[in-house]
Amino acid sequence: GDAALDPHPSKSTDDSDPRPVVALIMKSLANEFFVTMANGARAHQAAHADQYRLIVNGIKNEVDLAEQVGLIDQMIASRVDAIVISPAGSKALVPALARAVDAGIAVINIDNRLDQDILAEYGLEIPFVGPDNFLGAKMVGQYLASRLSEGDEVAILEGVTTAFNAGRRSAGFNEAAAEAGLNVVAQQSAQWDQTKAVTVTSAILVQHPNLVAILCGNDNMALGAAAAVNQAGKRGKIIIVGFDNISAVQNLIRDKTILATVDQHADLLAVFGIESALEALSSTMPIKDKSTPVDLITSESLD
């Protein structure tokens, strides 16, 4: 309604504090990627404490859509001024976000892009700030392919199969492999989980003795794959690449157990998102999508 057009929806009941409230809603606070994101946001808020207040929330497990919808409703109930959200699902959150927009809240989508068709159905335009997962995966895939030759056998460890990002990353890996003529002999899900990744990798190593490389949808699974390779006594014979650039993986990249990973700058993601939100609160101009950088991380780039 009208509230949505109001550029300064300062409905916060706490009149003593005129600063707008920004809610950052993430997929999980139990995952390093999102912890980095939250830390980036908190650092930004500390540096700009006079401009806004921040509430950070995440769901218990990365796939619980209902809990995230609940969070959105709670933030509406808390009368926040803006929501910066990394959606756990690209479709199911749209209706709840539509409610938020109706309540006059500025909504910014980060990390994982909402489904454009459904947004259109609700007549919503929610600005997106985020990296291109497909591009990142393709980039690391190509870097790997440059070390391999045509026809080499490779395997892909996928994240939770229902997650949008997991699919985008696998697609990027697959395209890079196809371009270089690599042979993808196995693609299994290890549910983003390190221990499961060891089990799955071990089994793949047995089944495909000629395997030369493993492309992992995140660094946790890359760590698991590295442990499995180590246990199978194939250390140095199998190349592993990951995604996310978590801190634990950096040692392994330095000692060349893992070849490369992709940094999508989680901290910047939140900061860009918050800046877009603040912009939306202070201007009447429509906010443009922003793309955050994806960088290839190798042992050279770490030094």
Added chain:
Amino acid sequence: MDRLRFLKQHLEENFIVASLILLILLFGTASDNFFSVITLTTILNQLPALTVITVGMTLVLIVGGIDLSVGSVMGFSATVVGVATVAWGLPLPFACIVGLMAGLMCGLTNGILVSYLALPSFIVTLGMLEMARGLAYITTNSQTVYIGGAIQKISLPLPIIGVSAALLVAVATVIVAHLALTRTVMGRFIIAIGTNEQAARMSGIDARPYRLCILAASGALAGLGGIFNAAYLGSADPNAGIGFELSAIAAAVIGGTSLMGGRGSILGAFAGVLIITILQNGLAQIGVSEPAKRLITGAVIIVAVLIDRWRGTHSAS
């Protein structure tokens, strides 16, 4: 005599109500906007799925079993509703019926294995937990199915009454189950079976059909929960309901249901659902960190039962 018993029972439920009020006051002071109509609506909107599933769980616990599959069955049924609406183009009421049937089928399978093959319900429903989740992935090809506006009406406030159809149905389920348990012959039989199956058998009660019915009902209620979940999200999420079984058990036990069977209260379980939902909401509104959330949730579960126990020994001695 009767008056006294009633009073005692009243007091017992009041202890849970006291925990509830305490919780609400705590959050009210910790968060500026906790006391507001919109907080209330938010909480009311989140209740239906957990409520109906907890009702089923409570009945299963009273009859001396456990149903670990409720979360997965809820997810499966939600995906069935989604696919029935979107892919098969069924009108909403029919799609909902198909979703209910999906839940009922899972429940019946549990029931047959537990009653007539005499397998432990823990294991059967653990197997079903895996299988129903697999079915949910297969149904949707592991993707969230967007359903759209129509189904959301179920969980949006109705014009005059101000609460959603889902909530009405959930509250009706609580009342019906409460009356069925406390006032009907079947209720007595269920309590008897859960307390002492051998003695019930000697009294001419065959436990099997009752176990079967209760587990089937729990499946159907999980199916209903799936419909509510789909309505809440406006889409069918194949991952819906992961970990729901533990929330439902926690709610039931906080509400005074025994895991040993034979003892339990539907109204108490509903109070348990309120405690858990308010807790989640309040913590999110304060915006505490994930580790702190875990610590607080764990502590509240234990303290709620501790209060319950303290009340128990106190009124007994």
Added chain:
Amino acid sequence: MDRLRFLKQHLEENFIVASLILLILLFGTASDNFFSVITLTTILNQLPALTVITVGMTLVLIVGGIDLSVGSVMGFSATVVGVATVAWGLPLPFACIVGLMAGLMCGLTNGILVSYLALPSFIVTLGMLEMARGLAYITTNSQTVYIGGAIQKISLPLPIIGVSAALLVAVATVIVAHLALTRTVMGRFIIAIGTNEQAARMSGIDARPYRLCILAASGALAGLGGIFNAAYLGSADPNAGIGFELSAIAAAVIGGTSLMGGRGSILGAFAGVLIITILQNGLAQIGVSEPAKRLITGAVIIVAVLIDRWRGTHSAS
């Protein structure tokens, strides 16, 4: 007489062994490379953590409780080991002791609440499930901690024997627990308490210290599992062990342990661990899709118990 019983028991365990062999043969035909030394090594490498945790779980089930917190406690202890090595720079043995202590502390807390405050173990350990996970996140700031080579030695094959130290410790745990349960006074008492606590009390057995010990032991074994997990991964993962409690319970029950208490076998539980581990491996080797994995896992859990039950009624009649 005794001979007959021995034979019968032998046969009972053979039924599980038969299920095991069947499973192995199935995977052998479905996958080219299943029968290989490397498959064997792979499986042996995966055993230790689940084995020690299942031993703890089986004891808890026999004494009439349940421990849902094992997975979280394992994760917590793994992170403690990681932080102790990396951040505090403790030498590995000390770090491992600290990790064990972390597990023991969680177990003791469970034990005190269950024994001396008479709370249901299901709820207490459900609370601990949340809390220990919260602690794991706090310990590592929700980040995976890379530990490196030293700790991995624990799970790499020792030079002459050809199996890892972790596996040796796990097998030793199985043997010690089996003997303690079947050959010692304490074992008798634990079984008695699990069968009929009231009757045990009238025989002069105070259930509380035993309950406390068993739950503390389960915590410590989960801590040991955490060390094995960290060794297995070469890093400490704060999310390690999610859902492990259900695997451990499934293994115990497949191996003939009753959820009602008083009845169970450590060796059987170990066979259950083998079945679950081989299943996971085999399915990964064949490379079936995630939904199919779920369906098959669920079905195998139910069928394994069905076989067990069928054997039970068959040998009884």
Added chain:
Amino acid sequence: MATTRLSISGLSKSYSTPVLNDVNLSINCGEIHAIVGENGAGKTTLVNILAGITHKDAGEIILDGERYAPSGPKDGFNAGVSYAAQELSIIDTLSVAENIWLRELPHKMCVIETARLEQKTRGLLDLVGLDYLSSNTPTERLSLSERQLIELAKALAADARVVILDEPTAALAGPQAARLHDIIATRAGKGASIIYISHRLGDVLSVAHTVSVLRDGQVVSSAPANTLTVDDVIHQMSGQSYPKREISPGAAHEKKPVLEVDKVTTKDLPHPISCTFYPGEIVGVAGLAGAGKSEFLSALFGLTRLRTGRISRYSDAGSINIDDPAHAVRSGIGYLGEERLSMGLFNGHSVLANMMIPGIGSCSSLSFLNRVAERISSQDLIEQLAIRCDGPQQLVEQLSGGNQQKTLIARWLHCGSRILLLDEPTRGVDVGTKSAIYELLFNMRDEGKTIIVASSDVEELMTLGDRTIVFSARKLVREFQRDGWAENDMLTAAFQEFTDQSTVRRNTGELPQQNTGRP
């Protein structure tokens, strides 16, 4: 000439060994037919088959001219066979009325009609002498004999053609048993057939029309009761007779006390109790149902928390206060509870494991079990108490009721306790074993042990007790010395606190209110 109601021919049933072997029996309308036999003779198995709880292997049952082969207890009820079982089928979480009418709760469209239920129950409670109970009292609070009476009321609720009573009086005091006998005589007069199983042979001969003796799975005799004497029956049951033993009084009061009760009150024993126990004596505890006998014994064992006063145990090692069963056992006190299923047995485990539990220390070294020693001890105990079983490894729940009771007694014999607290020790035990147990108790007494026996069987107390204390309405009212009293004196004392019938009601009926009214 009376018509035949029930005719059993060629009935057989085997577990690992044959239990019933070609049983033939015929029961008339309006007849009270007693079935007697040693523990494990197969009485319960026989009536379980009639009630549809167990299935027969072979044979035929004709009920009023029609073949009768119930597939479950429900069929039995539908055919007009009602059953009060030896192992009571009371459900703790339900009320008295709900328990009695469980299988035919009055209802309208599935909703229970509480008023009608209450009214239907009232008459039955009055009938069995539980008029002071409210019909919605939860059953978990009731004493053993009250529970037994509820089980009876349940069997009498339906207007059955055949009423089976398996040891209905095992926990009942004399007046209550007499009342029960009146009730069944009335029922029989109206044409019902009553099957009555009991080890109290005196009762059997006075109440039954016909007595059948079961031995080694066969009916060895079936004769009118008025042609039999107790000795005849015993002889037919076991093939031998038991001479009456000369009882020598115990040598008490010679030494210092072993157990002293000092002004003790508990929740259920509101009046202070003081008494002292010495080595080398057997003390009987008498009283009507709900008089507080069991409550007293469990207080002595540290099971119930004391409100006031204290219980001191004196031994060579000094004196300690008893406030916990574990302490009690460690200080050499043994306790046999009245409710063997919930308070004694470890079902699913062997006879051996059940016997060895408290005294396991003597069969272990460094806390490792010595399996050989265990087997030898248990074998000895099985012979000593004539426990009928397939061996120490048989599962305890497969034993007959009386043999389970003996297993529990064996537990404390093995443990070598200095003080034994026995609550209804011979409940459901046959005559032969009863005298064997008495013998054992006398021997233990003569070794200087102290034995305290609570029983609803006055004869038992007269035989055993060097002195007997009497409870009335949860108050210790009198003490008798051996031979200084007759059954009537005891009854007078037991009724002492009840001046008239209305006081009985008030005295016992106030209980639940006291319990709930407490803060």
